[in-house]
Amino acid sequence: MRTNVVRATALLGALVGPAAAQVRRVAELSTTEVRALDRERTAVVLVGGILEEHGPYLPAFSDGYVNERLAADLASAIAARPGWTALVFPTIPLGAGGANEIAGRYSVPGTYTVRPATLRAVFMDLADELGAQEFRWVFVVHGHGAPTHNRALDDAGDYFGDTYGGRMIHLAGILPVLGAEPPMPTTAGERENGLEVHAGAKETSALLALRPDLVPAAVRTAPTARGDSWPDLVRVARRPDWPGYFGAPRLATAELGRRRMRMRRDSLVAIALRALDGADLRPLPRLGDVTRANPSNVEIDAAATREAERREATQRTWLARQRGQP
Numbered sequence: 001m002r003t004n005v006v007r008a009t010a011l012l013g014a015l016v017g018p019a020a021a022q023v024r025r026v027a028e029l030s031t032t033e034v035r036a037l038d039r040e041r042t043a044v045v046l047v048g049g050i051l052e053e054h055g056p057y058l059p060a061f062s063d064g065y066v067n068e069r070l071a072a073d074l075a076s077a078i079a080a081r082p083g084w085t086a087l088v089f090p091t092i093p094l095g096a097g098g099a100n101e102i103a104g105r106y107s108v109p110g111t112y113t114v115r116p117a118t119l120r121a122v123f124m125d126l127a128d129e130l131g132a133q134e135f136r137w138v139f140v141v142h143g144h145g146a147p148t149h150n151r152a153l154d155d156a157g158d159y160f161g162d163t164y165g166g167r168m169i170h171l172a173g174i175l176p177v178l179g180a181e182p183p184m185p186t187t188a189g190e191r192e193n194g195l196e197v198h199a200g201a202k203e204t205s206a207l208l209a210l211r212p213d214l215v216p217a218a219v220r221t222a223p224t225a226r227g228d229s230w231p232d233l234v235r236v237a238r239r240p241d242w243p244g245y246f247g248a249p250r251l252a253t254a255e256l257g258r259r260r261m262r263m264r265r266d267s268l269v270a271i272a273l274r275a276l277d278g279a280d281l282r283p284l285p286r287l288g289d290v291t292r293a294n295p296s297n298v299e300i301d302a303a304a305t306r307e308a309e310r311r312e313a314t315q316r317t318w319l320a321r322q323r324g325q326p
Contacts, residue, residue, distance in 0.1 A: 053098060060112070123156035154289070227246060
């Protein structure tokens with residue numbers, strides 16, 4: 001049995017070796033190997049994953065599992081272009097704006113977020129490092145729905161372009177990528193699931209396709225938490241018995257998840273390859289921009305900002321005491 005596995009592995013390596021070698025992982029490379037990369041034909045892939053409550057049926061890293069799969073598919077598509085290399089970074093488990101903020105709750109088991117300013121600083125620092133080393137192409141795969149999260153990543157990308165003249169694109173924040181969603185299998189299912197923005201039937205389906213071992217069987221009896229508009233969802237989230245998700249996760253299927261992932265992948269990869277071909281992506285709408293005028297988003301963002309400022313003040317007070325400052 002062991003001999004057969006070794007032979008199969010060797011055969012697979014012989015078949016895909018040259019293409020697979022074009023997907024490089026920065027964590028495995030030496031200084032010499034990184035220096036040798038062709039900056040004009042190397043696309044850096046930055047992968048992120050927020051740690052955020054997803055109710056009782058999905059893991060906190062749900063967004064991260066989706067992002068990692070999309071990033072792997074993107075890296076393969078880049079490497080399939082003659083002469084191109086995808087340089088993949090380790091997953092960054094930091095994000096801003098957990099769904100619990102919709103409910104006005106800021107300390108919820110499963111949510112471990114950072115302030116939007118912190119997220120922005122992390123990715124702007126990486127932009128500086130990559131720009132100073134003359135990388136020209138950076139794709140960020142860090143899908144998560146909070147407007148402040150998306151604006152922070154958009155800011156980092158815009159900064160990279162303005163400062164270093166390259167392209168750093170927050171792909172998952174572009175609306176055609178976010179909007180690449182399959183319909184529910186039935187009209188009745190579509191109505192029951194309602195407006196899904198977090199951990200409903202479609203997101204649960206994606207996890208059933210990617211990590212079924214992390215989705216408990218109890219999801220089949222999950223109660224529905226439906227809303228048909230953003231104000232509806234805010235009202236649902238602010239009920240004392242809100243389960244931490246929206247929609248009808250009990251309707252999830254692995255097949256729906258596979259279709260969802262295919263649609264997301266196809267849209268994300270197509271936009272990235274268009275960018276490599278020189279297309280101007282600025283006309284494409286970005287989630288962080290279009291949500292600025294939504295009154296419910298403005299209210300939630302303002303409350304979250306006040307909480308972030310409170311935490312920052314507490315941290316600054318502690319630091320001042322440590323340094324003996326008044």
